Amino acid sequence: MTVNPATSLRLSSLEQIHPRSLKYLSVYLRSLVRGRLWAQVLAGMVLGLAVGIAIGPTGGWLEPSTAATLGNWLAMPGRLFLALIQMIVVPLVFASIIRGLAATENPSQLRTIGLRVVLYFIATTALAIVIGIVLALVIQPGSFVDQEMVRQAVGTATLGPVEASGPPALSEIPEKLMSLLPANPLGSMVESDMLHVVIFAVVVGVALVMMPPGQSKPLLDLLGSLQEVCMTVVRWAMMLAPIAVFGLLAQLTSKIGLAALLGMAVYVATVLAGLLILFVF
Numbered sequence: 001m002t003v004n005p006a007t008s009l010r011l012s013s014l015e016q017i018h019p020r021s022l023k024y025l026s027v028y029l030r031s032l033v034r035g036r037l038w039a040q041v042l043a044g045m046v047l048g049l050a051v052g053i054a055i056g057p058t059g060g061w062l063e064p065s066t067a068a069t070l071g072n073w074l075a076m077p078g079r080l081f082l083a084l085i086q087m088i089v090v091p092l093v094f095a096s097i098i099r100g101l102a103a104t105e106n107p108s109q110l111r112t113i114g115l116r117v118v119l120y121f122i123a124t125t126a127l128a129i130v131i132g133i134v135l136a137l138v139i140q141p142g143s144f145v146d147q148e149m150v151r152q153a154v155g156t157a158t159l160g161p162v163e164a165s166g167p168p169a170l171s172e173i174p175e176k177l178m179s180l181l182p183a184n185p186l187g188s189m190v191e192s193d194m195l196h197v198v199i200f201a202v203v204v205g206v207a208l209v210m211m212p213p214g215q216s217k218p219l220l221d222l223l224g225s226l227q228e229v230c231m232t233v234v235r236w237a238m239m240l241a242p243i244a245v246f247g248l249l250a251q252l253t254s255k256i257g258l259a260a261l262l263g264m265a266v267y268v269a270t271v272l273a274g275l276l277i278l279f280v281f
Contacts, residue, residue: 032238037238037241037242040241040242041241041242041245043242044241044242044243044244044245044246044249045245045246045249047246047250048074048245048246048247048248048249048250048253049249049250049253049261051074051246051250051253051254052071052249052250052251052252052253052254052261053253053258055067055070055071055250055254056253056254056255056256056257056258057254057257058253058257058258058259067254068254068255070254071250071251071254071255072251074246074247074250074251075247075248075250075251076247077240077243077244077246077247078240078243078244078245078246078247078248078251079248080240080244081237081240081241081244082244084233084234084236084237084240085234085237086192087233088229088230088233088234089192090189090192090194090197091189091226091229091230092227092230092231092234093194093197093198093201094189094197094200094201094223095223095224095226095227095230096227097198097201097202097205098201098204098205098208098220098223099205099220099223099224099227100205101201101202101205101206101208101209102205102208102209102216102220104209106209107206107209107210110206110209124278124281127278127281128274128278131274131277131278132274135270135273135274135277136270139266139270141266141267141269141270142267144262144263144264144266144267145260145263145264145266145267180195180196180199181196181199182196182197182199182200185197185200188200208220
């Protein structure tokens with residue numbers, strides 16, 4: 001089997017720039033599927049619902065104060081899981097976007113792929129918006145939830161209709177567009193402003209493509225190490241996933257009861273139906 005010298009040279013140059021292949025991410029995801037993590041999460045969900053029903057207002061096995069205390073302890077692994085994910089999501093997204101963009105061979109290839117990706121993103125986003133609006137109008141999942149009961153149980157005042165702002169005036173559009181570019185990227189990362197983080201990562205990734213490979217390699221190596229660190233933390237979080245689902249659902253069910261949870265399940269089913277329709281398209 002003969003190998004084209006040009007292809008061999010291109011692969012060797014890419015391997016020189018990217019010694020850590022991005023393919024290991026998909027290998028890790030396949031290992032999660034083989035390990036039946038999804039089955040463990042489903043088992044944790046069922047057990048969490050059962051425990052929450054038993055100690056909550058539906059079963060009434062415990063006093064409300066005792067059930068609240070126990071629910072807080074049960075939810076601690078879930079809160080730790082969420083804290084780990086929130087802690088590494090910004091650096092993981094930042095490193096992954098830059099390394100993905102820098103994997104292109106030249107600016108012309110980046111321009112071609114970028115144009116296609118932008119058009120695809122705009123089209124699928126518009127389709128997702130249409131699907132979401134249609135499903136919300138047809139199913140009306142909010143009508144299945146007793147908002148007052150959930151507000152009293154969870155203790156939040158964010159439920160209820162949100163007053164929507166109108167579209168910006170024509171004179172405001174330039175200012176709105178300029179505000180998309182982060183003036184302080186580090187501040188955007190601290191505040192978890194993902195739109196600004198993504199735009200900054202795209203700018204850095206395009207700049208690395210324009211640079212000679214020898215100059216971009218040190219930063220790509222650093223980002224590769226950062227990406228592997230983030231994925232290691234993700235592995236730790238995935239080990240907690242079944243216990244996290246169990247604890248969070250047990251606490252939620254013990255607070256709001258089964259009836260309110262079934263109403264919220266209609267909302268979850270609506271979201272899943274929308275995602276399925278979008279996936280088919």
